[in-house]
Amino acid sequence: MDQNAGIVGEVKREVDARGLNCPLPILRAKKALADLVSGEVLKVVSTDPGSMRDFKAFAKQTGNELLAQQAVGAEFIHYLKRR
Numbered sequence: 001m002d003q004n005a006g007i008v009g010e011v012k013r014e015v016d017a018r019g020l021n022c023p024l025p026i027l028r029a030k031k032a033l034a035d036l037v038s039g040e041v042l043k044v045v046s047t048d049p050g051s052m053r054d055f056k057a058f059a060k061q062t063g064n065e066l067l068a069q070q071a072v073g074a075e076f077i078h079y080l081k082r083r
Helices: 024-034 051-062
Strands: 011-017 041-046 065-072 075-081
Touching (some): 011 024, 024 041, 024 051, 024 075, 041 051, 051 065
Parallel strands (some): 011 041
Antiparallel strands (some): 041 075, 065 075
């Protein structure tokens, strides 16, 4: 069970962007969000430190809500809610 499930709601889809650098994690997230309906939550796991900044900007530009971000070891986890 995801430790953030209570905070962000039920995760409908997860994208594994480990080992990918900008802009690939964002592009994968954008594609996955397009398959979700409004209000559903996407979890993205990345190893790119720049993804913390990138996902903040992405959410602001697209109107999707960035629910939470966390760094766990060398991984960066992002939760986005589809607008």
